[in-house]
Amino acid sequence: MVNYKVADENLAEKGKEALYVAESKMPVTAEIIRKRFSKEKPLKGITIAGCLHITKETGILARTLKAGGAEVYLCGSNPLSTQDDVAAALVQEGINVFAWHGNTDEEFYWCIRECLKAKPNILIDDGADMIVTAHKEFPELIEKGTIIACQEETTTGVKRFKAMNKKGALKVPLFPVNDARCKNQFDNELGTGQGIISAIYGMHVLFAGKNVLIAGFGHCSSGMALRARGLGANVTVTEVDAIKALQAKFAGYNVMPILEAIPDADIILTATGCKHVIPAKTEVFDKLKDNVILGNLGHFDIEIPTKELYEHAKEIKPVRTNVEELIFPNGKKVYLLAKGRLANLVLSEGHPSEVMDMSFALQSLMSEYIVKNKASFKPGMISIPPEIDDKVGYLKLKTMGVKIDKLTDEQYSYIHGYEEGT
Numbered sequence: 001m002v003n004y005k006v007a008d009e010n011l012a013e014k015g016k017e018a019l020y021v022a023e024s025k026m027p028v029t030a031e032i033i034r035k036r037f038s039k040e041k042p043l044k045g046i047t048i049a050g051c052l053h054i055t056k057e058t059g060i061l062a063r064t065l066k067a068g069g070a071e072v073y074l075c076g077s078n079p080l081s082t083q084d085d086v087a088a089a090l091v092q093e094g095i096n097v098f099a100w101h102g103n104t105d106e107e108f109y110w111c112i113r114e115c116l117k118a119k120p121n122i123l124i125d126d127g128a129d130m131i132v133t134a135h136k137e138f139p140e141l142i143e144k145g146t147i148i149a150c151q152e153e154t155t156t157g158v159k160r161f162k163a164m165n166k167k168g169a170l171k172v173p174l175f176p177v178n179d180a181r182c183k184n185q186f187d188n189e190l191g192t193g194q195g196i197i198s199a200i201y202g203m204h205v206l207f208a209g210k211n212v213l214i215a216g217f218g219h220c221s222s223g224m225a226l227r228a229r230g231l232g233a234n235v236t237v238t239e240v241d242a243i244k245a246l247q248a249k250f251a252g253y254n255v256m257p258i259l260e261a262i263p264d265a266d267i268i269l270t271a272t273g274c275k276h277v278i279p280a281k282t283e284v285f286d287k288l289k290d291n292v293i294l295g296n297l298g299h300f301d302i303e304i305p306t307k308e309l310y311e312h313a314k315e316i317k318p319v320r321t322n323v324e325e326l327i328f329p330n331g332k333k334v335y336l337l338a339k340g341r342l343a344n345l346v347l348s349e350g351h352p353s354e355v356m357d358m359s360f361a362l363q364s365l366m367s368e369y370i371v372k373n374k375a376s377f378k379p380g381m382i383s384i385p386p387e388i389d390d391k392v393g394y395l396k397l398k399t400m401g402v403k404i405d406k407l408t409d410e411q412y413s414y415i416h417g418y419e420e421g422t
């Protein structure tokens with residue numbers, strides 16, 4: 001029996017079309033790994049619960065885990081990122097899905113609880129909400145060893161777990177998949193970079209000649225800066241890390257404090273994982289340029305002070321799906337994307353499938369690794385084995401028809417030795 005609650009089961013046909021498109025663009029997850037999983041069934045008897053953005057790419061991951069023998073439960077990791085058609089299609093395929101677009105905070109946690117009630121053995125989280133809920137409300141899953149290990153997909157989630165671990169509060173083995181090279185250097189940089197451009201393009205906004213302010217110069221934000229510059233925008237970067245700021249400066253961007261940059265900015269995009277990157281103050285709101293576009297790409301809706309902006313506005317008008325015009329008391333208009341939530345996921349379709357192929361190949365192989373090596377784990381953070389990261393890289397290159405060199409024995413000895421010098 002499939003357990004589920006989705007928006008509309010009648011959307012399944014449309015969801016199948018979306019999944020069909022993603023299949024061919026994710027050959028590592030959907031072909032190479034799935035073919036082997038179907039034969040070997042490495043996940044037989046295992047229940048996996050994923051708190052992930054319910055997109056077509058996540059659907060491909062779910063299919064591969066199921067092909068490996070797992071019982072799969074899914075809930076959304078953001079109230080606005082669920083693609084209802086994909087959710088409906090997955091239910092028809094026997095995936096247990098509790099997710100719909102636009103759920104309330106209360107419903108969001110209800111969905112997480114429904115997944116945890118299935119007594120999962122592996123949790124795949126995106127933002128830490130499911131694993132934190134397991135610690136708070138389902139401690140028996142941890143105490144009795146039902147949960148073997150967990151995986152985290154995004155930077156903010158990894159940061160939360162590092163903080164938990166430091167306090168001794170992390171009681172499960174946790175693999176920060178986000179920290180793998182095949183994840184953050186491609187999914188975060190390329191996915192977010194292209195995703196925000198396509199989200200704003202949907203509003204028919206020209207980037208060329210615009211002043212674009214990018215908060216942060218990390219994986220996501222540096223990708224966004226590069227894409228905005230490529231379209232002819234004047235890009236200004238704000239940072240709190242001196243080295244990142246230097247990298248931005250030497251890459252040719254303007255670098256300055258955010259309060260200095262705000263008055264000239266036509267588009268402001270945040271992806272820092274930090275709170276109130278635009279300070280929640282009326283005098284700052286008054287400095288925003290008329291018609292400025294505000295978009296957040298960081299995991300939670302706290303980087304742009306959405307609540308305070310809504311309170312400050314004398315009128316809020318929806319102008320397109322998930323874009324609101326806020327009219328301030330002084331008559332200025334501000335365009336807020338996706339209510340301050342992940343604009344690339346809410347306004348466009350999230351990251352391109354090609355990029356998610358690597359992230360979800362990692363999640364698939366890590367699930368297999370967890371089952372194979374479960375006896376050796378202790379609670380706390382455990383690094384992703386480099387050989388799994390490398391394997392995904394090699395497989396991705398193979399599917400792209402790209403060959404690379406291999407170290408000779410002599411080269412290997414040289415770069416791993418110290419004897420040879422001048």
Ligand SMILES: NC(=O)c1ccc[n+]([C@@H]2O[C@H](COP(=O)([O-])OP(=O)(O)OC[C@H]3O[C@@H](n4cnc5c(N)ncnc54)[C@H](O)[C@@H]3O)[C@@H](O)[C@H]2O)c1
Nearest residue numbers: 154155156216218219220239240241272273274297298299
């Ligand atoms: N939208 C998406 O699809 C998507 C994808 C991946 C990650 N994320 C999320 O995006 C956020 C950033 O992830 P990342 O991998 O780029 O992290 P990162 O650690 O690589 O980069 C964050 C950068 O922001 C800087 N920063 C922190 N506080 C700041 C502030 N107040 N002002 C200016 N700069 C500040 C940091 O110094 C750092 O350089 C996280 O919340 C992550 O979970 C979103």
